Amino acid sequence: xxxxxxxxxxxxxxxxxxxxxxxxxxxxxxxxxxxxxxxxxxxxxxxxxxxxxxxxxxxxxxxxxxxxxxxxxxxxxxxxxxxxxxxxxxxxxxxxxxxxxxxxxxxxxxxxxxxxxxxxxxxxxxxxxxxxxxxxxxxxxxxxxxxxxxxxxxxxxxxxxxxxxxxxxxx
Numbered sequence: 001x002x003x004x005x006x007x008x009x010x011x012x013x014x015x016x017x018x019x020x021x022x023x024x025x026x027x028x029x030x031x032x033x034x035x036x037x038x039x040x041x042x043x044x045x046x047x048x049x050x051x052x053x054x055x056x057x058x059x060x061x062x063x064x065x066x067x068x069x070x071x072x073x074x075x076x077x078x079x080x081x082x083x084x085x086x087x088x089x090x091x092x093x094x095x096x097x098x099x100x101x102x103x104x105x106x107x108x109x110x111x112x113x114x115x116x117x118x119x120x121x122x123x124x125x126x127x128x129x130x131x132x133x134x135x136x137x138x139x140x141x142x143x144x145x146x147x148x149x150x151x152x153x154x155x156x157x158x159x160x161x162x163x164x165x166x167x168x169x170x171x
Contacts, residue, residue, distance in 0.1 A: 026074050027141075092133065
């Protein structure tokens with residue numbers, strides 16, 4: 001468990017965006033995190049690798065979560081998601097003008113678990129249930145992240161293959 005304060009997250013986000021809240025290109029951010037790390041206090045945290053997940057394949061999403069690596073999702077939030085999170089409801093597909101993809105803006109969330117209804121993400125310091133239909137409609141990218149210190153607790157990840165692949169990449 002890393003103890004990262006909100007100010008640390010905002011500092012890194014501001015550094016990567018150059019100041020204004022213009023959003024990040026997640027792939028660029030992950031590449032930088034792998035190569036240079038993320039400095040928090042006196043520590044620099046790096047990720048070992050990342051891989052794209054086909055978010056339209058729910059079984060692949062579940063497998064990535066089960067493998068103890070979780071999934072990071074880029075989503076285009078509709079305004080309806082604001083009312084749903086504020087009232088403790090799951091993010092679910094609605095109709096009408098508040099259901100427009102991206103009307104509340106882009107957002108990145110981490111998904112460490114799921115229920116039969118769909119993924120459960122962590123966002124704004126809390127857990128948020130979403131339905132599989134909501135994921136299908138509003139997600140536009142997904143990555144699984146392998147921490148540099150992750151010991152790959154589940155045998156479904158071939159650590160030797162990950163290492164061999166990383167060795168083919170330019171540092």
